[in-house]
Amino acid sequence: MKTRLPLKSPALMGLAALLAAAAGANASEVRVAWYGGNWGDAFKTCIADPYTKKTGVTVVPEIGTSNTTLAKLRQQQGKPVIDVAFLDGGISELAQADGLLAPLTQAAIPNIANLEPAAVYKAGGKDIFAVSAGFYSLGIAYNKKEITQAPASWDALWDPAYAGAVVVPSPANSAGVPFIAFLANIWKVPLTGLSPVYKKLHDLDVASYFDSSGAASNAFQSGEAVIGAHFNVGAWGLADKGLPIGFAVPKEGVWATDARLHLVKNSPQGGNGAQFINQALTPESSQCLADSLYLGPAVKGAKPSAAVAGKMPWGVGGSIADLNLLDWTEINKLRASITSDWNREVANK
Known part of the structure; x- marks a missing residue:
């Protein structure tokens, strides 16, 4: 005869507590794949830190190049670990073609409305699969x-x-x-x-x-x-x-090209990921990236400080319209x- 534990046994209550704690830990973090070096430092300062301050959600970085991240996304396709991925132009389209990305909606990411038209990427002219965090040349x-x-x-x-x-x-x-x-x-x-x-x-x-x-x-x-x-x-x-x-x-x-943000399909914390992307599309984060990484702002109205205006990807006095986007x-x-x-x-x- 099998021994049944009481509904309120210490064993079951302990297991429930562990599961709840694990769920809570997962819900309080978002895993973001981004580049290393000064890129990662800037993403932390300009996006992750203000995001965590607003939401209390911890950002866990996964460091790697776009090619490395794409390989991870392919390996994890059945059970993704990464919630948000930074990918360069070109690699972004490969991820979309492989079915690795979730569509981005303005309902979940209201700040999409703040973006320049060239900073929004649609599959077949319909669903948005990527948005720009800023341009570089x-x-x-x-x-x-x-x-x-x-x-x-x-x-x-x-x-x-x-x-x-x-x-x-x-x-x-x-x-x-x-x-x-x-x-x-x-x-x-x-x-x-x-x-x-x-x-x-x-x-x-x-x-x-x-x-x-x-x-x-x-x-x-x-x-x-x-x-x-x-x-x-x-x-x-x-x-x-x-x-x-x-x-x-x-x-x-x-x-x-640009550093693009993507929401990974079936990611564990898609809601947190959408909030992270929404933070990246604020004028404050965009201007911070312009000042620290010299990324040309993708957000309307975001302008680099006078000290770095000449270091934008288009040079002195240029704009997105002057870039060769392939x-x-x-x-x-x-x-x-x-x-x-x-x-x-x-x-x-």
Whole structure:
């Protein structure tokens, strides 16, 4: 005969208390995948801290690049752990195509109404799958001691004077594939015939092809690089440390994308996640990110302080309209072939 515990036995009451405590702990946190380094520091200061202050909900960060986070989301698809994910443009569309994201609604996230039209991303023109936390660009970073005049053109990377001291992103970095597409665009090369772009990149005498923005910054910091394609966020971050680094917006323009916020499909704390995203879309958080990370504000009316206005991704006096925002649907179709061709025609010197 099985022994039945009384309805109010210490064992059952203890189990109930543990389950309630576990549920309470889960309900009082939200897990957010974001980038490392100064990016993560800024997300904490500008979004997580004010969010926690308002709601009492703890933000638990999951540090990683966009590619790392996408891999996690794919692995966790059956039982997600992450509630909110920061992903770069392009990787964002891959996550949406894989069915990893929940739609964002203005009912759950009222501050969507505050966003610039270019900062709202819809699947098939219908459901919103991502919103922007701010824009950044890939321009030319350079050592001002070695290069006294800001480079005016992307052709400067091929100047023999800088041979062996140039950095550009590899396809392992989320900027690598779009950088190739951007070069094809400014050189009037069709995406269906990229051989001229690969040849020119093959002939470029580089210090390294960087896999992360941190690696690019390290190359400038060590003196290994004196010029290269780098993000405005990374370049100005080095300047803030006292290094003689400048950032140029060449005459052909800059490739740009944004740090996007996503709600993970079937996440454990979707409600908390929606509230976190709503906080990120406030003018206060947007301005904070502009001042600390040099992200171009995605929220209407949010303006960087005068001290950093010239460090926005579009340069002095520009706006979102001046950025080259790529067609990710087209580029993602070619992502695998571009990576393969890069490895064969560029990296394999």
